[in-house]
Amino acid sequence: MPRYYRYLGELLDSGVERISSNELSRRMNVTASQIRQDLNNFGGFGQQGYGYNVKYLYDEIGKILGLNEQHNIIVIGAGNLGQALANYVKFEKLGFMIIGLFDVNPALKGVTVRGLAIHMLDELEDFCKRRKVDIAALTMPKQTADAIAHRLVENGIRAIWNFAHVDLELIEEDVVVENVHLSDSLMQLSYNIVKNRR
Amino acid sequence: MPRYYRYLGELLDSGVERISSNELSRRMNVTASQIRQDLNNFGGFGQQGYGYNVKYLYDEIGKILGLNEQHNIIVIGAGNLGQALANYVKFEKLGFMIIGLFDVNPALKGVTVRGLAIHMLDELEDFCKRRKVDIAALTMPKQTADAIAHRLVENGIRAIWNFAHVDLELIEEDVVVENVHLSDSLMQLSYNIVKNRR
Numbered sequence: 001m002p003r004y005y006r007y008l009g010e011l012l013d014s015g016v017e018r019i020s021s022n023e024l025s026r027r028m029n030v031t032a033s034q035i036r037q038d039l040n041n042f043g044g045f046g047q048q049g050y051g052y053n054v055k056y057l058y059d060e061i062g063k064i065l066g067l068n069e070q071h072n073i074i075v076i077g078a079g080n081l082g083q084a085l086a087n088y089v090k091f092e093k094l095g096f097m098i099i100g101l102f103d104v105n106p107a108l109k110g111v112t113v114r115g116l117a118i119h120m121l122d123e124l125e126d127f128c129k130r131r132k133v134d135i136a137a138l139t140m141p142k143q144t145a146d147a148i149a150h151r152l153v154e155n156g157i158r159a160i161w162n163f164a165h166v167d168l169e170l171i172e173e174d175v176v177v178e179n180v181h182l183s184d185s186l187m188q189l190s191y192n193i194v195k196n197r198r
Numbered sequence: 199m200p201r202y203y204r205y206l207g208e209l210l211d212s213g214v215e216r217i218s219s220n221e222l223s224r225r226m227n228v229t230a231s232q233i234r235q236d237l238n239n240f241g242g243f244g245q246q247g248y249g250y251n252v253k254y255l256y257d258e259i260g261k262i263l264g265l266n267e268q269h270n271i272i273v274i275g276a277g278n279l280g281q282a283l284a285n286y287v288k289f290e291k292l293g294f295m296i297i298g299l300f301d302v303n304p305a306l307k308g309v310t311v312r313g314l315a316i317h318m319l320d321e322l323e324d325f326c327k328r329r330k331v332d333i334a335a336l337t338m339p340k341q342t343a344d345a346i347a348h349r350l351v352e353n354g355i356r357a358i359w360n361f362a363h364v365d366l367e368l369i370e371e372d373v374v375v376e377n378v379h380l381s382d383s384l385m386q387l388s389y390n391i392v393k394n395r396r
Contacts, residue, residue, distance in 0.1 A: 001385070001386075001389060002379070002381070002382035002383075002385035002386055002389075003379075003382060005385060006379065006381075006382065064389065064392070065385045065388055065389045065392070066388040066389060066391055066392035067385065067388065071388055071391070079282070079285075080278045080279070080281045080282035080285060081278070081279070081282040083278040084277070084278035084279035084282055085380075087277075087278060088380070088381075090363055090381055091381060091384060094381060094384070094385065096381075096384055096388075134391065135384075135387060135388075135391075158391070158394070159387055159388075159390070159391050161383070161384060161387055165288060174394060176387060176390040176391055176394055178383050178384075178386055178387040178390070180380070180383050181200070181201075181204065182283075182286070182378070183200070183204075183286075183288055183289060183292060183294075184200035184201060184204065185200075185359070185376050185378050186289060186292070186294055186333075186359060186376075187199070187200035187203060187263045187265065187292065188199075188200055188376055189333060189357055189359055189374060189376040190263055190264040190265065190269055190294075190333075190357075191199060191200075191262065191263045191264060192357070192374040192376070193264055193269070193332065193333075193356070193357050193374055194262070194263070194264035196356070196372060196374055
């Protein structure tokens with residue numbers, strides 16, 4: 001779904017109003033029947049022989065993805081990766097607003113990134129009481145990730161975007177976790193390099 | 199495959215020598231029959247009723263992923279994300295060595311990240327002649343990504359790890375590209391937040 005949303009957004013930007021599943025298939029490198037099946041699962045947007053209305057499909061998929069509302073994010077760990085996330089302008093366009101950065105390094109206290117102050121981690125509880133926080137991004141070392149994740153959940157946060165090189169062991173059923181493993185994508189690249197040689 | 203490799207590595211670290219497909223299934227949250235099918239596709243490592251030899255499976259999957267050789271990486275764009283990549287110690291353990299960082303910002307000239315000097319982009323051609331570069335990671339703005347990608351390919355680089363928020367339009371068949379879309383994983387998280395509410 002995110003990939004459809006991204007492609008449809010690019011089509012909109014280039015002024016395309018209607019697209020057939022065959023054309024979308026060619027652009028996305030997915031079979032047309034896969035596309036029809038995926039989109040039918042989400043309510044059947046297509047009309048036979050007429051193609052998809054790009055704007056309508058884009059908006060509907062956006063709603064399914066929860067992009068019609070704002071999500072407030074805090075970033076735990078204000079090192080290079082945390083600061084890189086805070087600098088991604090694109091997230092805001094999708095409704096993901098980074099509203100705070102946290103770290104344990106006193107040297108970072110009061111430093112600002114794109115106008116956002118870096119807070120010390122002991123201010124977390126207070127911050128979560130004052131502000132609505134929907135998502136916490138974890139960019140600290142994996143040794144501390146599980147403990148911090150539990151602390152975030154105790155503070156009412158129900159979604160974790162995890163960059164901490166470890167799959168979190170969160171047992172709470174109502175907490176959603178998305179693990180980002182950059183090394184997986186590097187291994188996939190290396191696999192394709194080897195395959196390409198054959 | 200990267201995911202299997204990661205889980206098997208964690209099993210090895212915790213001293214597990216053999217594992218059944220059922221147990222691996224439970225840990226990885228994939229059906230046992232899916233696991234048997236995946237692993238059979240790559241040469242059938244299992245023995246009925248005996249489980250998998252973790253070390254053997256780990257090594258064999260490592261070879262399939264090309265991790266038995268070293269891959270030299272250069273990072274184009276030495277901003278926060280580029281520096282974050284250069285600081286990931288884990289990549290080295292997998293045989294991915296970052297050997298150079300490049301940027302166009304003169305203020306970064308000669309700055310070092312973990313002992314690596316940041317080069318100016320006009321030194322790229324010379325660098326690629328002197329050193330074997332297997333992979334280029336792109337972390338610069340998407341406006342310049344396509345032009346840089348072509349320049350990298352002209353310099354003999356055959357693999358691109360792309361963080362530049364745009365799917366590259368590389369037509370060369372022998373170049374492999376792995377696109378990393380952080381916003382896709384954020385949208386997936388948001389989708390799960392909405393789904394979880396129902």
